[in-house]
Amino acid sequence: MKDGSGEDNNVAPSVYSHVSRPGSHRYKNAKKGLPFNLMLVGESGLGRTTFLNTLCERVVVPPSELPNPEQAHIAEPMQFKHYAVDMEEDGMKIILNIIDTPGFGNGTDNETCFDQIQEYLETQFDDVLSEENRIKRNPKFKDSRVHALLYFINPTGHSLREIDIELMRRLGNRANVIPVIGRSDSLTPRELVLFKQRIMDDIAAYGIPVFSFPNSEDDEDDEETVEENAELRAMLPFATVGCEEVINEDGRPVRVRTYPWGVVQVDNDEHSDFDRLRYVLLNSHIGDLRERTQNDIYELYRTEKLSGNTGPAASNTNAEAAQSHATMAPHPRSVVA
C-alpha cells in the first residue's frame, strides 16, 4: 500500500536511517503502529518460546502444560499459534504479530512440516493478491505476509542437519529466513565460532537462500550502512539465549540464566547475539525486511502464480531468473577469528 507522504516528524531518525530512500514506504500514522509479522520455526526445546518472551520482555507464551507421559509415543502435529504484542522501539510503535510453530520436527517422520509452512506463507500472499485485484478494496485489510522467519538451529556444534537444510532451502524464497542458533549457551566461544563457520559453509555449498543483509540495489547506502550490513552478515547465524530470571545487580535489573558454574547475561554481547538480533528485527532492519517481503519475495510469488507457474521446480527456475535483483546469494564470509 503505497503512501507517498514524507517522513513523520514525530519519529526518531534512527529507525529510518537505513531506509532513507525517497519514495519508499512510509507509515503516516505512528500512533497506530508499524505491523511486523514474525514467524518462529524450530524443533521443541531450542528456546523458541523463551526467545519470544525475552524479545517482548514479558510472558507472551505461558509455560506449556505438563505433557502426559502415556502419550509420549505420539507426536503432536504441528500447529500455528498467533500472538499479537504491542511494542515500542526508539519511540516508534510496532505491532508485533508472532506466528509460532510448536510441533515442528517433533515426529519420527517430518516430511510434511515443510509443505504446511509453505502453504501458510503462500496463503498470506494469496490473500494480498486477491485483495489487490478487488474493484473495491478493503481499507482495513490486514497484511499478514510474514516479514521474517527465524529458524532455530540445534546447537550440535557440528553443522547443519538434513531438516535444517531442507527447511531453509524450501522456504528461503517465500520469506526472509534468518538462521539463529538456539540455546547457544551450550557452546563455548571457540565451539561457537567453528559452528557458525561450518553452518555458513553449508549454506554456501548447498545454495541455501537466507537473508544476508543485502545492501540496497541502487547503491544509495552510505558507508556506515554497508559496514554495518557486512558486520551483521559475519554474525550469522545469530547465537540466542533465553532469559530465565531477572536478578538485581548494582540496583539494575539484569536478565540472566543461572548455572552452578556461572551466570549467563542475556543482554551481554560477549555472551550472546540476542541484543543485536532484537535490534535488527525491531529497529535497524525492520524496514528492509518488510520491503523485501513486499517487493521482492511477494512479487516473485505473484509472477509465478499469475503466469501459471507454481510449485517448487518452477519457483526455482523463476528464482534463478530473478536471482540478480531479488534473492541474494549469501556473500562469501570473512573468517571471524
Next chain:
Amino acid sequence: MSASDTNGSAKSLASNGGIGIANLPNQLHKIVTKKGTDFTLMVVGESGTGKTTFINTLLTTELIEPLDDASRRKKQLDKTVDINIHKAELEEKMFNVKLNVVDTPGFGDYVDNNDCWLPVVDFIENQYEQYLRQEQQPVRKGVVDMRVHACLYFIRPNGHTLKPLDVRAMKAIGARVNLIPIIAKADTLSPAALRQFKKRVMDVIDAQSIRIYQPPVESDDEHSTRRNKDIISAVPFAIIGSDREVKTEDGRHVKGRLYPWGVAEVENDEHCDFKKLRSLLIRTHMLDLISTTEEVHYDKYRTTQMKSRKFGEPKLKKPDNKKFRDEEEALRARFTEKVKLEENRFRQWEQRLIAERDRLNKDLEQEHNLVKQLESEIEAIANSGSPNGKFFRK
C-alpha cells in the same frame, strides 16, 4: 550336581579351620587377571549429543576421532544409520580389557527417522547370534564375543520430555540389552530445569514400560549400598563431556568446558553425573553389566531362538535395510545395462560377419562368373574354325 544321600538333599559340611575353599576367590582373581575380558559398549543418539566426547573423556584418550569436513558433508543427506566399531585394548595393573565401542552415526539425524533404531537392534541381535553359532561349533576355542554389555542412549535435553522417536527406540533397544539413559549436554539446563526434565523422562519411561538397566542396590557393606543408591537416584545421568583441561577462576586445572561465565567441570558432582556413570560402567558395576547381558538378555535370545530353530540351523535372513535394498537395485540395473550393451555388441558383430560373408560370396560369384565367361570363350574358340582352336581342343 551334588552328591546326595537317600533323602535327595545335599549334606552341608561345616569345616573346622577350613580346608582352603576360601582361597578360591584368590585363584579366580589370578585366572581372571590373566584371561582379561571383553567389554562392549554401544552409544546411540542424534549427532551433536556428545557421544564421541563422552567416550573419549571416559577413556581419557581419543578413541573416536571427529569426522573431517568431506566425510561430514557426505553424511549430512545420506539418510542411513552406520554401525562403526572402535576397538581398544586397555591395560591397568596387569588387567586387560578388550574394549569395543560401537558408534551409530546417522541415528535420528534426518527428516524421516522412521525405523532408524532397526540397525541398532539388528546389530545387538547379530552379536547374540554370532555367539550362539560359535558355541554350537565342535571347536569352541577362540570365541569372538562382541555382545553388547551396555547401550548408552543419549537424550537431547529439550527441556520438556522424551520425543516419540526416543520412546520407540528405547523400547526396542531396552528389550534386548542393558539400556542406560543419558541426558546429553546437561550444561544447557539450569539445575531446576534439569531436575524437572529427569523426573519427566523417568515418568515416561515408567508409563511406556521402557526397560532400563537396574543395577543391584543391596550389597554386603553399608558403604556400597549407599553408593549404589546414590547412583540409581541419578538416573538418567546428566553428562557434560570434555577432553581438554581448562583453568578455573580459583586456579584449579580441571577437565571441563570454559565459558565466558565460568567453567563447567566434568568431574564435579554438582555440575553433572559423569563420575557416577563412570563408576557404574567401570569401577563398580562392569561385572554386573557383563553378567546380566549373559544371564538375562543373551539367555532370552537363546531361548526364543532354540525354541524355533533346530540345533545348528542358520537364522532366517530378515529383509535388509533400505540402503542395501537400494544398492541391490542399483547393481541389478547396472547388470541389466551391461547385458544389454554386450548383446548389442554381439548383434553388431553378427551383422558385420553377415555383411562380410555376403561380400565374400559376391566376390566368389564374380570370380565364378569370370571363370564361366573364360570357359565359354575357350569353348567358342575351340569350336570355331580358327587355326588357334586346335590348341584348345583336347
